Amino acid sequence: QVQLQESGPGLVKPSQTLSLTCTVSGGSISSGGYYWSWIRQHPGKGLEWIGYIYYSGSTYYNPSLKSRVTISVDTSKNQFSLKLSSVTAADTAVYYCASIRRFLEWPGWFDPWGQGTLVTVSS
């Protein structure tokens, strides 16, 4: 049973870089059957996909965030990470990591999800 857990600072100053890590347990991030993804949810709002990475290092990002997002993977630690640069108050959200089931070699559905971590952007 794969489990995911987010970690990182809960408070980031405007213009700085938000950095989060997701630790995968109960399975290998290199298994090949999944993509590893970040999603965020603004307070009281819906879900926004940020991007995903495959264990090989290939990535896809949401075009709306692409210029500020970097997702990386560390297979030796069974972790993947998110960096979001030049943050503003509009980036305040709960950030989730999740696995995406590979479906016909493409991303499918998100399962499971980490519990989420609230990141507040404020000086």
Added chain:
Amino acid sequence: EIVMTQSPATLSVSPGERATLSCRASQSVSSNLAWYQQKPGQAPRLLIYGASSRATGIPARFSGSGSGTEFTLTISSLQSEDFAIYYCQQYNNWPPLTFGGGTKVEIK
């Protein structure tokens, strides 16, 4: 970008009654659609994938149907633990992977 529109925004239902939630895509997503349930303070949980396949451990009272642009999630007899927000998500055309805005199922 495919826009997913869910209706209604809020659905008031009595326990034991049937709930029918709708999700519409701005263009065809074939059957490449998933449904999630989210309770307050919790992460979303996968209910349905492939428009109609229940995820592991999901009770049979949850069912999904539809293809193309029109989808439905039906909860046949609402239990107390089913009051939550439900999201649909398409994975047919990406990036980006997109979610609907959600339907809140509340107690009538």
